[in-house]
Amino acid sequence: MLSYSLLSPVLTDLLALRAMPNFKRQFAKLYDAQVDKIYRFVFLKIGSKEIAEDLTAQVFSKGWKEFRTGKKIQYPSAYLYQIARTEIANYYRRQDKYQVVPVESRKIIDQDSNLEEKQQITSELIELRQKLQTLDSDYQTVLILRYIEGLPYKKIAQITKKPANTARVMVHRALKALREEMTKGVGSD
C-alpha cells in the first residue's frame, strides 16, 4: 500500500480547514455569479440604492436558507429571481404602493446623483431607467431579463412561471409599451 505521505499532514489539515462543505461552495459560486444581476433587477424596479441593497441581501439570505437544507433546487438562478420578485412585491405592499398609487404616476424614489455619477449612467440612461419604472411590473421584469440580462425566453418563462410563448408575447408588448413611453417623453419636451 502506498502511503500518501508526500502530502504533509500540516498541509492536509490546512487544506481541509480551507475546504468548505460542498453546498456552501456551490452557494458561494451562485452568489458570485448572480449578485450583480439580482441587485440590478431590484434596483431597476425600486430605484433606490439602499432599498435595493436591503432587498438583495434578503433574497440571498432566503435563498441560502433553502439551499442549506439540501433541498434540490432545479433552477437556482431562476429561484433567486422568483424570491426577488416576491420581495419587491412585499416591499410595495408594505409601502401600500400597489393599491394607492397608479402605475403611471409612480415616482422614482431615489435619484442619488452621487450614485449616478459613480455608475456613469448618462442622462439618457437615467431617463430610460425612469421610463422603465413607470411600466407594469411584469413588463419591467421581462424587459430586464430579456434585454438587460440577455436571458432566453425559456429562462424568462421559468422565472415568471409562465409558458415560454406567453413570455415571448409579453416581451414584445413590454418593448412596445416602453417605446411609447420614450416617445411620450420626446413629445412633451
Add this chain to the structure above:
Amino acid sequence: MKDRQLKKNLLKLQEIKPDKEWAFSVKQNILGQKEMERFHLLHLHGQAFLAGSLAIIALVFLAVFGTVFFKNNSLNSFSDVDLENLTSSLRGLETSLNDVTSYLKVTREPAKVLEVEEMVSSAIEEGSQFVAKTKEKTEKMDPEREGAREEVLSALTDVEVALSEMQQTKESIQQEVAGREIAELEKSALTEEQKKLLGEAKEYFAQGSYPQALMKIIELSQNR
C-alpha cells in the same frame, strides 16, 4: 426611438452594479465567519492573500505530482483513505483557485493586474497539465472501485472549472482595466510621445494583447 436603439440602450443598464464591498459583506454575513475572515484577509492583505493561495496551489501540485506520478503508475494501490486525502486535497486546491479568482475580480490597478499576470498564468498552465495527467491516471483505476474513482474525477473536474474561471477572469479584468484606462487617457491632454504610447497600447488592445497594452499604459503614466 427605434427598437434596435432601445434594446442597445437597455443593454447599457448593465452598468448598474452593486458596491463591491457591500456585496462581499453580504456574502460574509450569509456564509458565516470563516468566509468573512477569508474575504477580510483578501481585502486587507490582497497581495499576501494571493501569494498564500498561489503557494498552496504550488504545494498541492508538487505533493500530488510526487505521489501520483513518480511513485506509481496508477492509483490502484492507493488505499481508500489515500484516495479520500487526494480528493480532499483537490477540493482544497479548488478553494485556493477560487480565492485567486476572487482576488483578481477586485483588482483594478493596472500595475497590480500586470503584477499578478505572470504568477497566475503559470499556475493556470501547470494546473491544466496537472489535471490532464491526474485524470489520465484516475481513469485507469480498477472499475471495481468506481465510487472512489468518480469522487476523484468529480474533484478534478471542479478544479478544471476553477482553472477555466480563473483564466476567464484574468482576461476579462485585463481587458476591462486596459479598456477603461485607454478611454480615460483618450480624454486627457497628451504630449506627442504619450500619444504614441497610447497608440501602441490601443493597437495591442485591439489585438487582444491586454498585458502588453497595460505595459504601455503604465509606461505612459510614468511619463506624465
